[in-house]
Amino acid sequence: MKRLTAHIIAIGSELLHGGRIDSNSVGIAEVLAQSGIEVKQKVAVGDHELDICTAVLSSATQADVIVTTGGLGSTLDDCTREAVAAACGRTLVMRTQALRMVQAHLKTRNRVLTPVMTRQAFMPSRAFILENPVGTAPGFSLKVGKAQLFVLPGVPREALAMAQVHIPLYFAKKYRRERRGLWSHSLNTVGISETEVQGHVMPLIKRYPSMQFSFLASTSGVKVTVSCWRVQELNKSDSKNIRPFPEGEGAVRNIRAALAPWLYSEGEERMEEVVGKLLASRSLTLAVAESCTGGLVAHRLTEVPGSSIYVDRGIVSYSNRAKQQLLGVRSLTLKQYGAVSLQVAHAMAKGIRKRSRVDVGLSLTGIAGPSGGSLEKPVGMVCMAIDGPYGTEARQFQFWGNRSEIKFRSSQAGLDFVRRYLLDRGGKKGDPAHG
Amino acid sequence: MKRLTAHIIAIGSELLHGGRIDSNSVGIAEVLAQSGIEVKQKVAVGDHELDICTAVLSSATQADVIVTTGGLGSTLDDCTREAVAAACGRTLVMRTQALRMVQAHLKTRNRVLTPVMTRQAFMPSRAFILENPVGTAPGFSLKVGKAQLFVLPGVPREALAMAQVHIPLYFAKKYRRERRGLWSHSLNTVGISETEVQGHVMPLIKRYPSMQFSFLASTSGVKVTVSCWRVQELNKSDSKNIRPFPEGEGAVRNIRAALAPWLYSEGEERMEEVVGKLLASRSLTLAVAESCTGGLVAHRLTEVPGSSIYVDRGIVSYSNRAKQQLLGVRSLTLKQYGAVSLQVAHAMAKGIRKRSRVDVGLSLTGIAGPSGGSLEKPVGMVCMAIDGPYGTEARQFQFWGNRSEIKFRSSQAGLDFVRRYLLDRGGKKGDPAHG
Numbered sequence: 001m002k003r004l005t006a007h008i009i010a011i012g013s014e015l016l017h018g019g020r021i022d023s024n025s026v027g028i029a030e031v032l033a034q035s036g037i038e039v040k041q042k043v044a045v046g047d048h049e050l051d052i053c054t055a056v057l058s059s060a061t062q063a064d065v066i067v068t069t070g071g072l073g074s075t076l077d078d079c080t081r082e083a084v085a086a087a088c089g090r091t092l093v094m095r096t097q098a099l100r101m102v103q104a105h106l107k108t109r110n111r112v113l114t115p116v117m118t119r120q121a122f123m124p125s126r127a128f129i130l131e132n133p134v135g136t137a138p139g140f141s142l143k144v145g146k147a148q149l150f151v152l153p154g155v156p157r158e159a160l161a162m163a164q165v166h167i168p169l170y171f172a173k174k175y176r177r178e179r180r181g182l183w184s185h186s187l188n189t190v191g192i193s194e195t196e197v198q199g200h201v202m203p204l205i206k207r208y209p210s211m212q213f214s215f216l217a218s219t220s221g222v223k224v225t226v227s228c229w230r231v232q233e234l235n236k237s238d239s240k241n242i243r244p245f246p247e248g249e250g251a252v253r254n255i256r257a258a259l260a261p262w263l264y265s266e267g268e269e270r271m272e273e274v275v276g277k278l279l280a281s282r283s284l285t286l287a288v289a290e291s292c293t294g295g296l297v298a299h300r301l302t303e304v305p306g307s308s309i310y311v312d313r314g315i316v317s318y319s320n321r322a323k324q325q326l327l328g329v330r331s332l333t334l335k336q337y338g339a340v341s342l343q344v345a346h347a348m349a350k351g352i353r354k355r356s357r358v359d360v361g362l363s364l365t366g367i368a369g370p371s372g373g374s375l376e377k378p379v380g381m382v383c384m385a386i387d388g389p390y391g392t393e394a395r396q397f398q399f400w401g402n403r404s405e406i407k408f409r410s411s412q413a414g415l416d417f418v419r420r421y422l423l424d425r426g427g428k429k430g431d432p433a434h435g
Numbered sequence: 436m437k438r439l440t441a442h443i444i445a446i447g448s449e450l451l452h453g454g455r456i457d458s459n460s461v462g463i464a465e466v467l468a469q470s471g472i473e474v475k476q477k478v479a480v481g482d483h484e485l486d487i488c489t490a491v492l493s494s495a496t497q498a499d500v501i502v503t504t505g506g507l508g509s510t511l512d513d514c515t516r517e518a519v520a521a522a523c524g525r526t527l528v529m530r531t532q533a534l535r536m537v538q539a540h541l542k543t544r545n546r547v548l549t550p551v552m553t554r555q556a557f558m559p560s561r562a563f564i565l566e567n568p569v570g571t572a573p574g575f576s577l578k579v580g581k582a583q584l585f586v587l588p589g590v591p592r593e594a595l596a597m598a599q600v601h602i603p604l605y606f607a608k609k610y611r612r613e614r615r616g617l618w619s620h621s622l623n624t625v626g627i628s629e630t631e632v633q634g635h636v637m638p639l640i641k642r643y644p645s646m647q648f649s650f651l652a653s654t655s656g657v658k659v660t661v662s663c664w665r666v667q668e669l670n671k672s673d674s675k676n677i678r679p680f681p682e683g684e685g686a687v688r689n690i691r692a693a694l695a696p697w698l699y700s701e702g703e704e705r706m707e708e709v710v711g712k713l714l715a716s717r718s719l720t721l722a723v724a725e726s727c728t729g730g731l732v733a734h735r736l737t738e739v740p741g742s743s744i745y746v747d748r749g750i751v752s753y754s755n756r757a758k759q760q761l762l763g764v765r766s767l768t769l770k771q772y773g774a775v776s777l778q779v780a781h782a783m784a785k786g787i788r789k790r791s792r793v794d795v796g797l798s799l800t801g802i803a804g805p806s807g808g809s810l811e812k813p814v815g816m817v818c819m820a821i822d823g824p825y826g827t828e829a830r831q832f833q834f835w836g837n838r839s840e841i842k843f844r845s846s847q848a849g850l851d852f853v854r855r856y857l858l859d860r861g862g863k864k865g866d867p868a869h870g
Contacts, residue, residue, distance in 0.1 A: 014651050016464060016474045017617065017662070019703075021456050029452060039451045040486055044477040047649070051475055058493055075633050075650055076640075109835065116630070157837070182452075214449055227452070288751075294737025295730030298751040302729025303839055305805055307753075313761065314751030316723075316733040322748035322791065326761070356757065370740050404738055 003229065004037045007059035011070035011080050012154055013046035024069045027160040028152075028167075033182035035171040036231065037065055047071055052083035060087070060145040067163065070154030072137040074117045081122055084151055088144050090124040098122075098129050098138045105136045127151075130166045134158050141170070183228050183245050185252050189262035190221035190271070190416050197222045200258045208251045219401070219408040220271070224259070226251050264416055271415045272300040272307075278422045279310040284359040284389070286418070288314045289327055289352040291339065292366035292382060296411045312358045317348065327351030327363075340365050342383050342394045349385035349392065360388035360421075364414050368403045382410045384417055390425030393417075438664055439472045442494035446505035446515050447589055448481035459504045462595040463587075463602075468617040470606040471666065472500055482506055487518035495522070495580040502598065505589030507572040509552045516557055519586055523579050525559040533557075533564050533573045540571045562586075565601045569593050576601070618663050618680050620687050624697035625656030625706070625851050632657045635693045643686045654836070654843040655706070659694070661686050699851060706850045707735040707742075713857045714745040719794040719824070721853070723749040724762055724787040726774065727801035727817060731846045747793045752783070762786030762798075775800050777818050777829045784820035784827065795823040795856075799849050803838045817845045819852055825860030828852075 008029060010022035022044050029039045040063060045051045052071065059066045071080030085092045099121035103113050120137045123129065130139035130150070135158035141150045150167060152159045189197060194217040201224060205213050208226075216223040228248055256263060265274050279286055288297050288311075298314030301307055317323040320334050328351040329344055337343040345363045353361030366382025373379035378398070385394040395417060399409040443464065445457035457479050464474045475498060480486045487506065494501045506515030520527045534556035538548050555572045558564065565574035565585070570593035576585045585602060587594045624632060629652040636659060640648050643661075651658040663683055691698060700709050714721055723732045723746075733749030736742055750761050755774055758764040763786040764779055772778040780798050788796030801817025808814035813833070820829040830852060834844040 013647075013649050014660070016477060017468060017619070019461055019465075020651070021458055021461060022477075023456055026456060033452060040481065041490065042451060042457075042479040046475065054497065055476065062489065073629075075629060077649055114630070214452075216449070216455060290730075293734070294742075294746075295725075295733030295749050295751065298730030298753075299728070299734045299842075302751070302753065302803075303842070305838055307729075311729075311751075312754045313757035314730050314749070314753070315761075316730065316737070316746075316749030316751070318733075318737065318743055318749070319747045325791070326748065326750075356760075368737075403740055407734075407738070 004064040006065040007063040015044040056087040060147040072153040085124040192262040287356040289348040289363040345383040345385035349387040439499040441500035442498040450479040491522040495582040507588040520559040627697040722791040724783040724798040780818040780820035784822040
């Protein structure tokens with residue numbers, strides 16, 4: 001059977017001129033792929049009725065599925081409802097069910113319905129209402145020509161939550177006897193360049209010709225994704241479970257082996273979650289002494305729910321005075337080696353571990369730039385140290401990029417340093433056998 | 436004269452499924468706007484000849500100008516040349532002038548021409564060659580129907596450099612006697628909802644019918660942008676200078692007055708820069724004691740180059756033990772009021788100011804969620820305090836969103852708290868006359 005195709009239309013004038021980039025479509029494309037629908041085009045248009053209407057009609061002649069995001073709010077520039085009604089030749093009507101949804105959501109936030117907000121309950125006649133589990137504006141779905149159109153709000157977490165609920169549900173009802181989908185698996189590496197990753201994976205690209213391999217470099221590292229389109233016929237017995245896919249799993253196993261020294265997670269798992277799990281599983285506590293990263297490592301660690309169990313504290317010792325007072329770094333060490341040195345990193349890690357009485361102390365000190373560099377210690381030079389139950393380690397890195405990129409790359413390398421320290425040294429708390 | 440319209444087509448399969456976002460179009464849209472051309476649509480399509488061809492033909496019926504970016508490299512998946520040739524009904528021919536450009540660029544990088552690279556010298560017949568000042572692949576320009584098409588490579592800095600050179604040049608030749616362009620100005624507010632902002636600005640929307648107003652809500656607050664398309668006739672004397680625009684400046688003055696209590700910056704200036712400038716101009720130093728924000732406030736402050744002048748330190752006192760040890764919060768205060776309370780915020784601010792001997796101490800303590808909330812102290816409740824030369828202040832907030840959003844909104848409100856403290860209390864360091 002022919003694979004279904006989709007267009008995603010992001011609506012908002014700020015996407016054309018405001019310097020803002022549409023990122024909703026990334027998550028929506030993933031949801032579509034999981035339902036076996038291939039995105040063929042992404043479009044961004046301004047908040048103009050005619051432009052939206054033209055885009056919808058143009059996509060309706062090319063794609064089986066259209067998803068729009070944006071322009072469903074209650075402000076005057078929001079005109080997606082009107083544009084879609086025009087595109088389908090229907091009138092806008094107030095839907096009491098939708099109005100009740102708006103009221104119910106406002107109530108959870110202790111707000112009352114104002115006249116202008118009732119706009120959010122208007123929809124093209126006979127449209128199917130899509131509930132918004134996390135925000136005010138409901139969406140809706142209807143046919144435009146032969147295409148099935150899903151109209152979602154523009155707030156990123158609302159658009160994603162609604163896509164995740166409503167799109168799979170619609171296609172699960174439509175295709176009862178089979179499951180279609182893009183099978184894909186990602187592996188996340190750090191400390192290796194995109195070219196080197198490609199070099200390691202190249203033999204596998206030839207060995208698995210039916211698989212697609214893609215490489216994505218960012219300040220977090222290089223992500224390798226292997227994917228393949230599948231159609232499975234369903235028996236009653238496996239209507240809930242996804243059947244194994246030996247070829248894909250074989251490819252993943254081989255990539256894993258080829259990239260093992262740099263692999264820190266798979267799928268969407270972030271470095272701070274990986275480190276958090278390692279600490280939690282060993283009942284270890286952590287404290288961080290940051291200079292150049294300015295709090296970013298602590299911020300990332302505390303993005304993870306439940307991190308208060310293993311994160312005791314962070315110290316952003318930006319001034320030398322703070323390094324002396326809070327971490328006990330000696331003024332002689334600072335003078336002799338400079339604030340950015342393995343010796344000072346070492347003293348910071350030992351200081352924070354001792355003073356906060358945690359299991360693991362991590363320190364980072366470096367030159368984030370754009371100024372402050374020298375021939376000997378250029379911008380991007382960062383020293384890190386760990387003091388913990390398995391002994392002390394210090395490392396020096398040279399990063400590139402602007403201030404913000406150097407800060408992020410440093411935080412990623414620092415967290416990876418903790419990960420490697422815990423894994424390489426194995427053992428449990430109080431068992432420094434490998435130290 | 437009718438304003439010219441443009442579509443931008445970004446080409447690359449990774450833009451549809453690889454999680455990568457097209458950012459080239461942001462810079463290209465700016466270049467077009469400066470030439471008086473309004474971008475009406477942005478499109479992303481995969482590296483498939485038919486899809487690219489369809490997108491170009493569809494845009495040619497709607498826009499005066501089309502700019503494509505991507506798919507001009509020498510690898511096998513690059514097929515923009517073929518697709519464009521098909522769309523214009525021309526054949527691809529090898530252009531010796533283009534080949535010489537490719538060779539010349541390779542020479543600067545000490546590389547030699549390989550057979551596969553000659554692909555980059557093929558173009559639709561009679562196309563105008565666009566030199567690439569920073570990379571290998573030249574671009575080209577030609578008519579498709581009534582639209583003028585510019586075909587640029589996908590490497591971001593190459594696409595931008597070529598757009599900046601070739602697009603203004605083409606339209607400067609076409610429109611010798613006038614300058615067209617988009618005038619726009621943004622104002623950034625915090626602590627007020629999008630609906631309320633719109634209510635305040637509404638009378639101005641009516642007073643300035645030729646201006647466009649747009650509103651953009653994010654975790655940073657609400658951004659208001661006012662913009663207007665202008666056509667200036669040029670004398671020889673002002674061919675270089677942009678003339679003032681009294682109507683636009685009047686509108687901005689009025690928005691500024693209407694939103695004064697919530698306005699923290701204009702244009703692209705971020706809150707951490709505003710606070711940094713205020714601190715630097717008054718020669719004040721700052722230290723931050725964070726609990727729920729987990730280092731985010733310190734991280735944002737230190738994103739600003741030169742922040743080491745006024746940021747002395749940050750303390751992420753995630754555990755109660757850290758609050759007692761590092762900030763001198765009394766265990767009785769913690770027991771009596773709980774870690775999330777105005778009293779503890781107060782003690783944290785006083786503690787960090789006193790112990791680090793800075794001018795201003797800021798503290799934040801709250802419940803970032805998703806767990807840890809109660810009826811009395813729900814998720815999103817955050818207490819903040821400032822201790823400084825103009826006295827002590829404490830405030831309580833109730834934020835909403837997920838953990839990450841609550842952290843960011845808290846950091847934004849905390850920095851705004853410092854901004855207001857410094858501005859409201861006026862005066863200079865050591866002059867607590869208004870305290």
